[in-house]
Amino acid sequence: MTLHHFVLIVHLLAATIWVGGHLFLLVCFLPQALKEKNPQIILNFEKKFEKLGMTSLILLIITGIWMAYDFGVTAESWFHFKTGFEKAISIKLLLLFATFICAVCAQFFILPNLDKNAIWKMAIIITTVTLIGITMLVLGSTMRYGGI
Template sequence: MIKIITILHVLGASVWVGGHLILLLRFLPQALREKNPGIILAFEKKYEPIGVPALLLQVITGIILGYHYQISLFSFKNQFDITFNLKLILLLMTILFGVHARFFLIPKLNEKNLNSLAYHILAVTLLSIGFVYLGISFRTGY
């Protein structure tokens, strides 16, 4: 059963990280070049229905995996605790960026403030890559 949970976790990560890399490397440069926030909004409209559930899948499966590996919350006494708790910190940061973008940037998005959203996209993508690094660290160490 734990293999299936791990596969679901990795699939969720693939969707989440892959979507953000595509947004950062393909759609964002075009939107900035053309000063067209509609490009980002169109991507978000199509990606969000699969991206957000993928993140939720990672959270649920991550909790199950943490329970399976007997992780201690807010403890940094071994590699597994450190890695898991660092992933929780990245998750909190991702949620904060997402809430800020969803409620404060996207509703007022225009060509003048597109750069602010670009920084959010970069940050969330880097956090996502951090998730991948930490996830691999469970098996390989740092």
């Protein structure tokens, strides 16, 4: 097994946790929280998932940048959008930034004041982060064929 293959496996496992956790939250917990107007359901999930989820996200960033360099897409060529690899990686970086913005909004503006009247704001963040994660997963799958 090459080092690149090992890094890819770590990346895929981290993506499984990150995207799978958000899908699980979106499909299983969010509908119940919205129906019951009970933000505690979301807060309980967040409390249990946060350490594993954030560790996975950090691993995704590290391994993603590592593999980008393996594909010849260094920081100097990010956002040039010239090759298929550059396009896929640059879009993934933009989506990572969008995820970061969602996380900041959630942590500093929504979660501290989460109540039954504001639960819909958290629903928007959860849905957005989940869709971003799925999009990044699809973009990652294109790397096998040279990107997009």
